[in-house]
Amino acid sequence: MAPRQQLPVGRAFPIGASLEEEISHRTTEPPMAGTGFEGIAYAMLPAAASVSSTAPLPSDHGAIDFVIAEHTADDKVFCDTLRLPLANTIFHTGRPTTMTLSTWKTHGKAEPLTLLSQSNISHHSLRLLGHDPSMGHIISTLSIPLLPLTVPRRVEECMGNIIRRIVASDGEIVTASSELENVVPRFFRSRGQPAQATTAWALVIPAKLKKTISEKTDQLLTTLPTEGKDSKTNREESWERLWRSDPPVWNTLVSKALAKGARLHRVLSGGGGWGKKAGLLSLDPVPAKVSLSAGNLPPMLDDPEDFASTLIPVVRDGDSIQFFISPTSNLTAEAGKSDSLERLESTDKTKTWGWELGTVPSTVDSIPGESWQHASPASKHVTLFRGGFGALTEGGLTLTRHLKANQGDKARSVDMTTVDVPFSRFWAVDVAEDRGGSDDVGEPDVD
Template sequence: MPPWVSRQWHVLRAARAVANTVCGLQRHAKPACVPTLRSYAQKSSQKAPRAPGTSTPNSAIIVPSSVSVTPEDLIHHIKPISKQLFTKDHRFAVFFLTPAFATWLLDDRTFVHKALSQLYQEFIKTTRSPDVEIHALCAVVDKLPTPQYIENFSQIKHVGAIKDTALRRTRAPPTWDVGHEGMAYTTLRFSDSVQSPQPAADAGGSISFLTSEGSEKEGFYGNTLRLPLANTVFQTGSPTTMTHSTWKRVKETRELTLESKENLTHHGIRLYRQKSTSASASAIAIPLVPLCFPRIVEASMGNILRQISKPGQTEPMPASQELESLVPQYHKSRGEPPQAISVWALLIPKETLRFVLRETRRILKGTHGKNGIDDSSPTSDVWEALWKNNPTIWSELVPLALTKGARLHRVLSGGGGWGKKAGLLSLDPAVTSTESESSTSQKFSDRLDGPGDLSSALHPVAHPGDSIQFFVSPKAPSGYAGDSNAITGKLKELTSLPAPWRWELGTIPSTIDSIQASSWQHDASESKDMFVFRNSFGALAEGGMYLKRQFHLEMRDSLSVVGGTKVDVPFSRFSSVDFVVDKKGAVGSPTLRIRRIYKDKNEEVGSPTLKIKRIYK
């Protein structure tokens, strides 16, 4: 798995170039030998079309047509791990279940034992060592994503095309994907299981995805993407449900036996780059549309903004004044009646302002074709042309700004009032780029072993010299919601496509006020049909995702937080995939030529070893 943040980091990095920033391209100098990617079609046939050029361990997202399935129905589609992966220490299995199946985790014999027995059946049958341990992490998440497939995968022939692929992914958030009930699993190394302390201000459970990479020359980075777990009070009696268990093989019975088990509220998974991978791409898509140009923050306290100003304006204006007029004009341009709408504020450091202004002008010019757009104009036909586009034109403005130190905050309330309270804006304090002194004083080696505390006290959301830009997320199209035939047809089509993104982590709208039975999987159907998406793994959360980056220059230095934000925009999505790239920069799957090399010149005495020579097509 590619580190999605490293020296050229993928989610919260200071990018060297726009293309590299968005796609998060990472490349190793050495060529790699990896198995070709296999896609998986409906009904779980064991053979699938070959799609050379990507690399992935054993994983899948399994979506049933109905929640009235048994554990055995889903477990049947788990592909047993190969002996090759098992000998490489892939003895850590991760299972994500959705709330419809949360009760399966109350009894280990119901699901976990059966799932592990299926996944590691080759090991159970053939190993001679009873002391080898297998570890399992089981967690209940809100929903599972519909895996997205790499666009024009067959045309990716070189490294530059990988960048373009990730850029297109950033501009195409899956605003139709509300997620599904089901199961996802993946196998990783035991060292990828990371203990995680509970965030100080987080009352709920969460699972973190970590990367760490660096060098003495360029410095060392630790990065975290954290997703909250699903609320399972009505399913298991606990606010969240996550367990970690250790299993051993019984020599006499050739079965797995439970050695230990603990309930967790927080845990981490390290996303590592396989040694056999020479390039990777990652992208984060955030479906937001700007309402105006950035404004300078003139006065604020904590998470309350009091005054902002336009470029060249001598007198500041109340923070909510411009926004109060922009939202009605936004609805009018789209032919919509006045209605409540969520607004987000991008807090922009002074050194990033020029970049954001340039990107905003580029977006408006691409929509309307005009040059010389006035930064101080609150609205015009130029802005209306952008707002009323159907389908909405998404951009990489916000993801790119986050890589350069900007922070995203939801606007909680504002406007109205009188006296000193007139025109105030309240922002969600969420995660800031600062951290308590106690946590920043921890050693780098300790911090890279765990995700650490992502929360912070109520520090000021705006810093001196910051600017603010307002965004909205247009109402997503209904897509396939409620139409079971359209949904199953779409899923069936997707299962036949090759080359999915390996990791899919994202956000979906809250369903707290929705009726669960309205889901297409909760109808009266007793169908046992399954949609199995091989080589993909991930989860979707209703509570947003948290991103944080840490850095230090030398190993002996303390690790400092250099960036952090909460992304709770519905349908935001982080995606990543590994590629195989040869010495010439061509994407493809290498073949192996194996020949025997004797350590001793006397072949009759020497012990033979195998040397693998990489031959690229």
């Protein structure tokens, strides 16, 4: 089922704050309104901003791509896109998704527009940055509310999306799920919460990034505020202080790692099993870019190891994995407070510039009436936020880096990851700046 969508509340720039300060702040602050509101968002862009895109997989799922960065290096063109899945509209329009592409002709300011063509489409792209240097450049941030559970561990054995063994801190090769099985109960105990079902994510880290990510994790643990007079704590106590911090210690570990080529995967299952299947970890797979018909499906797809052989490997030689968790209780409480009409009406609606795309918790499995996301608005009040455009989805945002080696070549994806952590936000703003007329718009500025 395709995800539904909401609109985020625009966030104004504080008076006196510099752009750099606000970008740093938005990278680690919780979203202002958790699940957003119903409404309409529109943006006016030049014709060059409308570009074609590749069809999503599976093909019956609609999506809109936002080109968020373009730059050149070594005569190669890199293009970063963020894909937002379209909402399911089958009960409203009779189609799985609804998106219309139309072309109009202008006849002057006082004359009405003439419709030249119109078609229903399932996928399309919008370039947030035009090719005209006078449009400035995009500065962006990506906020992913995750806390680390472990340090990076090198993967020793895997197949497809199934990880079998990792290398522990003492160099011993252990089952992939062993550390995660031990650390999750500790996470809840440190917060004074009973053990409960939860979701974990695995950050797959290229070998060249492992040292950097390990050092940043250590830095996060050693710079925590002290509790009491005794500032000396051992390693395990540092982890527990991090997990029970209130408010949570939001950080940029994941977002900065993704900007450098790491990939984020939801942990689907792990632990248990007997014999060769004991301790396996199953990660959210990267589907192969081929369609399998009923006639050529491999037999016994219910076996994790057989299914793994049909998928693109999620781990490459030398990669490491680091586990993360989202402090759901903190975020749900904050979202419940934010998603109120009273707070919406009191929000500053000036200087709410920028693009804002993000994720919200899924309501597919929740019972109507039990989740605050199902609550009907008690007011018909309409609020207008000028200068901002956004959308929130219950599905994941897909970040892809495309590479075009030569001008006439077709772009191919070189890195792809899905961000499906609830309350994640991508925010970007156009900065008017003279860049000397260069075609190179610089490296993407994602913190």
